[in-house]
Amino acid sequence: MSSRTDATVSPAPAPAPAPADVAGAGKDGLADAVWVALGTVRDPELDEPITTLGFVASCTVSAPGRAQVRLRLPTYFCAPNFAFLMVADAYDAVTAVAGVRAAEVILDDHFASDAINAGVAARAGFVASFDGEAAAELDELRATFLRKAVLAGTDLVCRPLAAAGRRPAELAAMTLGDVPASPGLARLRRRRADLGLPADDAAALLIDPATGAPVAPDDVPLHLRRAALTRTGIEANTSICSGMLRARYPQGADPRRFS
Amino acid sequence: MYTKDGEKYFIVDSHMHYWDATPANWVPGAERYAKGWIECFHAYQSLGPKETHWSIEKFEGYTEDDLMQDVFEDGHVDIAIFQPTYLKEWYTTGFNTTERNAALGEKHPGLFIANTRFDPRDGDVGLEELRRNVERYGSKGLKLYTAEWNNGSRGYKLSDPACYRFLEAARGLGIKNVHVHKGPTIWPLDKDAFDVSDVDHAATDFPELNFIVEHVGLPRIEDFCFMATQEPNVYAGLSVVIGGLMHARPKFFAKVMGELLFWVGEDKMTFGSDYGIWEPKWQVEGFVDWQMPDDAELSDYAKLTTATKKKILGLNAAKLYDIKVPAECQLPDSDGTPGARDDAALVTEA
Numbered sequence: 002m003s004s005r006t007d008a009t010v011s012p013a014p015a016p017a018p019a020p021a022d023v024a025g026a027g028k029d030g031l032a033d034a035v036w037v038a039l040g041t042v043r044d045p046e047l048d049e050p051i052t053t054l055g056f057v058a059s060c061t062v063s064a065p066g067r068a069q070v071r072l073r074l075p076t077y078f079c080a081p082n083f084a085f086l087m088v089a090d091a092y093d094a095v096t097a098v099a100g101v102r103a104a105e106v107i108l109d110d111h112f113a114s115d116a117i118n119a120g121v122a123a124r125a126g127f128v129a130s131f132d133g134e135a136a137a138e139l140d141e142l143r144a145t146f147l148r149k150a151v152l153a154g155t156d157l158v159c160r161p162l163a164a165a166g167r168r169p170a171e172l173a174a175m176t177l178g179d180v181p182a183s184p185g186l187a188r189l190r191r192r193r194a195d196l197g198l199p200a201d202d203a204a205a206l207l208i209d210p211a212t213g214a215p216v217a218p219d220d221v222p223l224h225l226r227r228a229a230l231t232r233t234g235i236e237a238n239t240s241i242c243s244g245m246l247r248a249r250y251p252q253g254a255d256p257r258r259f260s
Numbered sequence: 261m262y263t264k265d266g267e268k269y270f271i272v273d274s275h276m277h278y279w280d281a282t283p284a285n286w287v288p289g290a291e292r293y294a295k296g297w298i299e300c301f302h303a304y305q306s307l308g309p310k311e312t313h314w315s316i317e318k319f320e321g322y323t324e325d326d327l328m329q330d331v332f333e334d335g336h337v338d339i340a341i342f343q344p345t346y347l348k349e350w351y352t353t354g355f356n357t358t359e360r361n362a363a364l365g366e367k368h369p370g371l372f373i374a375n376t377r378f379d380p381r382d383g384d385v386g387l388e389e390l391r392r393n394v395e396r397y398g399s400k401g402l403k404l405y406t407a408e409w410n411n412g413s414r415g416y417k418l419s420d421p422a423c424y425r426f427l428e429a430a431r432g433l434g435i436k437n438v439h440v441h442k443g444p445t446i447w448p449l450d451k452d453a454f455d456v457s458d459v460d461h462a463a464t465d466f467p468e469l470n471f472i473v474e475h476v477g478l479p480r481i482e483d484f485c486f487m488a489t490q491e492p493n494v495y496a497g498l499s500v501v502i503g504g505l506m507h508a509r510p511k512f513f514a515k516v517m518g519e520l521l522f523w524v525g526e527d528k529m530t531f532g533s534d535y536g537i538w539e540p541k542w543q544v545e546g547f548v549d550w551q552m553p554d555d556a557e558l559s560d561y562a563k564l565t566t567a568t569k570k571k572i573l574g575l576n577a578a579k580l581y582d583i584k585v586p587a588e589c590q591l592p593d594s595d596g597t598p599g600a601r602d603d604a605a606l607v608t609e610a
Contacts, residue, residue, distance in 0.1 A: 077296030080444040136448040234481035248303035
């Protein structure tokens, strides 16, 4: 097995294209701004931007400020609720860009494309878009996956601390301000803040993502084990999704196709 | 049987299929779903070694000869367990039915076990069909696909009262094993369709049944693992884990295996090739050769023993299905009893 690497299947997901690859940039760089806005939209399950995941098939802005974005997913049957969230979030992000007068976000090649595209275009919400098939909007679903992201981020942040010899009791006593700054820590703070959980320097490093309560020293080993498991689960999903996306859109690994 | 370095491995492929997804079998008006489904499966095959990839045409309708060659002649499998998936809204005669599987099985006595299925939304007619199938095909196991579309409904939960009625009937008919496969849709659509808490409820309420969660609850491995530590009758079906990760993503394969061995344990993990998505040959040979790498990032995880691999590749499933294992493939008593439920220690601390 040692000779097999992650490169066996294909390279990492399509990198974010250089701004010049986004068509219709024009003098004001509006398309660049739209691309940056799309980079704030995440797949809620994978907790990664749709731009780095390769889910943006194209992004164009025509002269009068009309933005059109096409999204694509790893399979025809990706879960419709998450697909809806990504299309709706992309619509909101693009619409908020100064200079964009009209936005159209279209999900291609999905069993529920029609319902999702029409629902988002009409700002109808999820329940109305799936008439009779959904009982509530997707806020709780989103929160569930933010809590998973907090756990996974806890593993990312705590692993080096544990490797450096921090004992469970010490970790339980640490605050976010005690941890050296890193992109992982900044991300963990943002996910906690998104959930309304304490994210300032004085907040405990280890908390229950459902309640915000600090983790007791005796519970730290299991908490960290669970955090590692959650991160493994998300990363395994991401690796399978990227392989499936590449099988479905083999040409998409080339960012020059963004047009 | 597979022999390597003097060790004999009894191989039970506990999750495989004989489907018909050829265009002639697509329901008029639902072609896009039938096509979308099989193309999705075909993309999964691309996660295996390149030399094992098939054309979409072969993939839609591989033959009996293909299956016998790939699974038994080349694939080292001793006993294969058919897991039906009906999808009759999209495939006219069904994608992979009990009848189609059993008809093939009857031509090759002793090689196959034909599981059946039910759909709780089929009501009394479905109950009668379940009874007939169990009597006719001697099924001891069920495959339940909770995201199946049925007459306007986009799925069900194991914890639904209608499903409990079927589980009670199945138990009465002598069913022992329930293989659960989660999918992308379920009513209501705003809930997480891959959530496994309904399996948790059913496993608690039906302690006489074993629940084998296929593809280990992917994409919810974390929820599955935590649930499996609480429920002694919940097992990890490794379909997709070996096929989808071992070759394509070896690092994540190692991490997932490490987590499963820690949370679920080697006595409750069962190999399934998911044929025809992936051929068993490279999976069996690759898994026997595989070991947890020496890597600081993986230092939390246990190494695998030969006994671990023998249990996962066949002995655990043999126990679940009362399959007679040749003496030369059995473990010495000192290696523990494969598949024993009371070996499942509850994980309370790391």
